[in-house]
Amino acid sequence: MKAHTARLAWRDAASRLVAGEPFKKEAALAKLYSSTVAVDNAREATQVHGGYGFMNEYPVARMWRDSKILEIGEGTSEVQRMLIARELGLVG
Ligand SMILES: Cc1cc2nc3c(=O)[nH]c(=O)nc-3n(C[C@H](O)[C@H](O)[C@H](O)COP(=O)(O)OP(=O)(O)OC[C@H]3O[C@@H](n4cnc5c(N)ncnc54)[C@H](O)[C@@H]3O)c2cc1C
Numbered sequence: 001m002k003a004h005t006a007r008l009a010w011r012d013a014a015s016r017l018v019a020g021e022p023f024k025k026e027a028a029l030a031k032l033y034s035s036t037v038a039v040d041n042a043r044e045a046t047q048v049h050g051g052y053g054f055m056n057e058y059p060v061a062r063m064w065r066d067s068k069i070l071e072i073g074e075g076t077s078e079v080q081r082m083l084i085a086r087e088l089g090l091v092g
Helices: 002-018 024-054 059-071 077-087
Strands: none
Touching: 002 024, 024 059, 024 077
């Protein structure tokens, strides 16, 4: 459900880009939401696997670790929040 919603968010931003419409807020929203749910989902998947989820032999352990960079690279989550707040006129 979260992954589906994340896809809808980036498709919305992409369709605005293609249509030549403003898309800064939608792109930031899509990046923030998608990276947040990637970490959430990877953490839950790790929990479902129990002890095996923590072992490097299982791909889920790598997915949890690797998902974290999505909240840091190409604009951190804090920066995305600042962008969204600015676009909403909440900060100068
Ligand atoms: C493996 C890896 C791959 C990367 N790949 C890329 C890439 O392909 N392209 C690219 O552009 N960059 C890439 N980066 C760099 C990444 O975008 C930066 O790490 C990121 O911008 C954060 O900068 P920083 O590490 O200097 O942290 P800092 O700027 O020191 O920030 C540290 C923390 O403080 C928060 N913070 C900083 N300023 C504020 C503020 N004013 N208000 C609130 N919170 C704040 C940040 O959100 C962060 O959580 C990569 C980094 C890594 C580790």
